[in-house]
Amino acid sequence: MSQVISAPAATARAATPRRDIGIKRRYAAERRFRAYGLAAITFGLLFLFLLVSSVVSKGYTAFEQTMITIPVEFTESAIDKDNERATNPQKLMTANYPVVARNALAKVLGVDPNDRASMRAVGGMLSDSVRTQLRNIVVNNPSVIGTTQPVSLLAHGDIDSAYKGQIDLSVPETNRKVSDKQVGWMNQLAESGALAGHFNTGIFLNGASSRPEAAGVGVAFIGSLYMMLIVLVLSLPIGVAASIYLEEFAPKNRFTDLIEVNINNLAAVPSIVYGLLGLAVFINFAGLPRSAALVGGLVLTLMTLPTIIIATRAALKAVPPSIRAAALGLGASKMQTVFHHVLPLAMPGILTGTIIGLAHALGETAPLLLIGMVAFVADFPGSPLAPSTALPVQIYMWANEAERAFVERTSGAIIILLIFLVLMNLGAILLRRRFERRW
């Protein structure tokens, strides 16, 4: 029966052929579009790969530091000739430790102590930081005076670069920082095992230094940490409270529209403008100290707030209205509805926005330049009010240094910063997974 019915229908359809609507062209257009998309992604990945490989290939050597391990004679004649250390505590602080280190190295190399030019070259192989290193050993334990102790001394930045093969030795001797003699000694020490590369803990722990071998991002890291804490503690509650009010409670009128437009525009304001604002308000008007992590944190908070507010409002908007209706219909107050139901559901989005905002703030340099955080800070900041620097500012300052050894340390610091950004984003993903609920 059905056959009989369907047969004429089929012929009827065949009788009116379909208009050509360019099926082939449509498919071709889709294929083309996919190819464009693929090309765009490939292009993006290529540049990401170039960026990462360039930074890593330049910077991985920064995590190795050349050290010279030699027996050091803490001779009384060099440190405390007149045996005054019991009466004059300054004596041990001001002793000429570089000479102690130089003599020790000269003895290992078999250099005549009376050959002053050679002795200067020997001294040039060691970092100037041997002064503090040996001083700390002696001050902490004065009984080492008169004994011989094996000590690992930092090699000079130029020797470090030469040992890593970063200095072109075919250049005429007068045009480069290391002499042939020093290279010869370096190879001699390397063969005997006294000179070797060690993991560079200093780059993580030390503060600023004009000597690349003794410079580190420690102070900058603590400064960034203070600022991130301040940004988190201030911008998350303020941003979330502002978004909840605007999204859930505020009447929709011209005034709130104006606020919304302004928030969206603030997110696009160049960050250096925030720096000027911070300089005018926090330092000149409020009288907060310059170069302080507190001021940096406040400026970055202002900068991060729009990002967090926009992300939070989007997350709140994405919560289905049926959940609000359900809670209100049960007799929950507006606030109970928001805090018991809407906010927990919006949490993944809020956290993602917050961490993206924080990551943005962590990498921000321009506003910090204006509030005096581009400073040579060698001492660890004890509080957010003490002078400090920030990771990106440290990178900026090292990039301005001339020594070859600072080039790799700049890249090394970039690697450290990138690792932190990746960790923060990873944290965002994990938090989102944890809070995500399906409905």
Added chain:
Amino acid sequence: MNMMNEAAIEKAVDQKMNTVPYKMIGKDVSVYYGEKRALFDVNLNIRENTVTALIGPSGCGKSTFLRTLNRMNDTIDNCRVTGKITLDADDIYDPNIDVVELRARVGMVFQKPNPFPKSIYENVSYGPRIHGLARTRAEFDEIVASSLQKAGLWNEVKDRLHEPGTGLSGGQQQRLCIARAVAVSPEVILMDEPCSALDPIATAKVEELIHELRTNYTIVIVTHSMQQAARVSQRTAMFHLGNLVEENDTDKMFTNPDDQRTQDYIMGRFG
């Protein structure tokens, strides 16, 4: 014999519908969305322990009227209600009336099942918790169990009370929402097309449930299904273009309506 008795009593109740006292009285209720008027001076009274069905074509104002009964319209910007609605003796639009308390007395079940993305237990215990109806764990357990029993869901979920409510089937979710509404011991339950997202079997279960709930609660249900209105309700009100066309005993509405428009709508001539 027993069955016969019950049926007989029910029929008697239905016939005496006009003597059942009013639970809610709506007098000259008009609703405006901004400039647009959605309801025109509706006078509709809801009888106690009765299922009142609101029918009418889409956009006729039946859901709007339903939402005025527990002031859910308050949540819509620029929505304005005039006229007077009383629950027992209380004017629910009186400024002294606490809307939170009102919604505890007039519960609501929505078109789409909307359980909270929490456990079944938390879904049901949320209302009692915010209204302070229970104090100890045992009291909560008691309320959750009795509410789920009233919603006919207890046997299906008693072993998985701490699993998410969103993991249930559509029909079970809707009954969970009914249990959630029942848990705060309301006097009136409003249902906005509660079965429109459900399959026929789940619909049958929910209808059966409505029938049982009538003994303890006053129910107002909005429905697009004539058959459903005929099956579950004792009183039916027909809305058209924001006006109340006719309100009558369901039996009369579906057999011999007073208004020609009701006749046409029920026969499927418009809508």
